[in-house]
Amino acid sequence: MATTEAPIYEIEHVSKYFGSVIALKDVSMFVRPGEVTCLLGDNGAGKSTLIKTLAGVYKPDEGENRFEGKRVDLDSPRDALELGIATVYQDLAMIPLMSIWRNFFLGSEPTRGVGPFRSFDVDLAKQVTRDEMAKMGIDIRDPDQPVGTLSGGERQSVAIARAVYFGAKVLILDEPTAALGVKQAGVVLKYIIQAKQRGIGVIFITHNPHHAYPVGEHFVILRRGQIFGDYAKDEVPLEQLVQMMAGGADLEVLSHELEEAAGSDPDLEAAARELRQESGASE
Amino acid sequence: MPKENTTSPSPTGDERTRKTSVLGRLLSRPDFGAIVALIVVWVFFAIVAFENNFVSMRSTAAILNAAAPLGILAIAVALLMIAGEFDLSIGSMVGFAGMILMVLVTSTSVGGFGLPLGISLLITLALSLLLGYFNGLLVVKTKLPSFIITLGTLFILRGLAIAIPRGRTNRTQLGGLDDVPGFELIDRLFGTEIQIAGGNFDIAILWMFGIGALASWFLSRTRVGNWVFGVGGDANAARNVGVPVDRLKIGLFMLTAFAGFLVALIFAVQFNGSDSLRGTQLEFRAIIAVVVGGTLLTGGYGSIIGAMLGAIIFSMVQQGIVITGIDADWFQVFLGGILVVAVVFNNFIRLQAMKR
Structure with a gap:
């Protein structure tokens, strides 16, 4: 699985402070073209700050962003976008009341005609939307549909297809599977693999190792604002990843608490047992 | 669920594209409610005020003449x-x-x-453009609701419209625009009346439809128009x-x-002068017209054609009440009723559209 190709996008020794709060401390990570780097972390681990640092929303207080081997200073998400670093946010990706094709091209509308008569090439926009979605294996019935009528997974998929179409070299996905059902999450994972196969470097942020493991090449675990571990896929089995991500000890404590609360409730007891297994504790 | 299935592939070649019914297509238009309302209101007055010649060129002209300035604002x-x-x-x-224009052109002998x-x-x-710029700047810089910022400007501008002319000329009504050299040209542009079969139609109606067509094209067929939807959404x-x-x-x-x-100019030409109180409550009337026309108060969804239809419905109710001979005191009751019905109806339509 390990490739020798150089990373397309990386951050090195990045720290970010908010007043007295250390949001990120000496964080380094990278993604190679055609690979998926999964960024795993529980709530409050500093994922949001890291995403925003990667996406150009925040400037790191220490350390640097490197794109294609060269240092870059990103002053805005627009700067990142121009380099080909596209970020798809969990909930800000799409505008529900607008049709799919209007959403798809928002901010990058194709035009035809000249001067004051330059107009939005609506037919082209609809056609491209349909084609691009088909390339990702998504079958949209009617590009005129408001995005609000799509399921959560479909919305994420439209956002990913859009980023890919507009020449993203690096795709940062902020918890794209978080609010989705099992089947929908599977659909999104499929598009992540599609994007990877098209040579895009994907940074996939999630708190669910079960979603990360099947698609990822690299796993970066963030805890309390610091890198807790950075593994290639063949260095770490899924079980270990699960255990590390939440912190084995924490899960063990939780399983005890659940057991106590369970009393005679067989469901809760089963849950406690499962947690204990995942935490890697011996029975 | 689709009521009908396409048996042959559609011209775009996607066999999964289902034909939506004509009604479905109509329902998904933001201005559909306004089209229905226009017909309903017209039929209502056509029946109730038939004997008073509601269905005539003369009353049609009266409706459109009143709708035009409102429509331009809407x-x-x-x-x-x-x-x-x-x-x-x-x-x-x-x-x-209107008052600034009149103060500027009025001779120095009267202030x-x-x-x-x-x-x-x-x-x-x-x-005017500068004031619009400041309104916008204040709203985007303070991030306060534009409702409150422009409510402030409402009073400031109205106050200025009274204070400036009174301070200089000791009057709140200034006339005599037709004595000013160059009046013929603006009169031709904004004050012409066109006679069609006994009805006197203001040229402002053409301005409304012209500006409406341009704005409609801008909104649905230009890049910046797409941004308007996006920003509101x-x-x-x-x-x-x-x-x-x-x-x-x-x-x-x-x-x-x-x-x-533009509306101030049209009024100044039509009334041959200005009044400090001209345009009072027009902001609410314009908002009513826009909302009746199917535009969401919360943004992201709406129609220019709807806004014009809303303005026409508004003045149709106004004229209809006058022509019917109903006590004009009832006008506001009608108006409020239409607003509430329109908002409820449009909300329903939008929910239908999202289900499509």
């Missing part, structure tokens, strides 16, 4: 509202711009500035994909100010 207000903002100051802007018409128009236009999402949200909003505030200026 078009600009609709664009701004689709982008998620309000401008409550446009009614005052009409009064303000005016005695400036030539062309220069006065340019100064008035520049002032979710300003953060729009900003994330590179839409210049603040500049767009400021531009639209300047557009509503421009509409206020």
